[in-house]
Amino acid sequence: MFAKLMMGAAAVLAAALFAYLGNRMINAYGEARYQSGLADGQLKEVPGILAANARAAQAGLDARDRVIAADGARDAELGRLLPQILSAQDKVTAYAASAAGRAACLGPDRVRGIEADRSALFPATPADAAGGGPTGSVPADAIAHSGRP
Numbered sequence: 001m002f003a004k005l006m007m008g009a010a011a012v013l014a015a016a017l018f019a020y021l022g023n024r025m026i027n028a029y030g031e032a033r034y035q036s037g038l039a040d041g042q043l044k045e046v047p048g049i050l051a052a053n054a055r056a057a058q059a060g061l062d063a064r065d066r067v068i069a070a071d072g073a074r075d076a077e078l079g080r081l082l083p084q085i086l087s088a089q090d091k092v093t094a095y096a097a098s099a100a101g102r103a104a105c106l107g108p109d110r111v112r113g114i115e116a117d118r119s120a121l122f123p124a125t126p127a128d129a130a131g132g133g134p135t136g137s138v139p140a141d142a143i144a145h146s147g148r149p
Helices: 002-097 108-121
Strands: none
């Protein structure tokens, strides 16, 4: 009797083992099929991805070419203007070294005349009269009040 009971238990245990292993094999096969389908789907997307990357790379190269062309145009313009700039700078330096260049450009009477012309053309607003506006003139003794020697 014990042998029959052991044979029955062994048969049930073997059936359970086969069922478990069969279930694992079916699940593994299903997962493999799913991954294969996923890989096929992703493989179908590769040409579109490559085309998008090629377009992005071409756009970057076009932008680089535009920057290079703009730099070339700017360099050409600076090359054209540089002699004029240096000539003007030389003229200013030569004038500043002369006696006329060392003299004061405008005397105080001339500056007051310019301020009178400006106030005739642009009358002061009430804010300007109160000293809060940008058009107020500099007092004659501003340097004395500034604390500088």
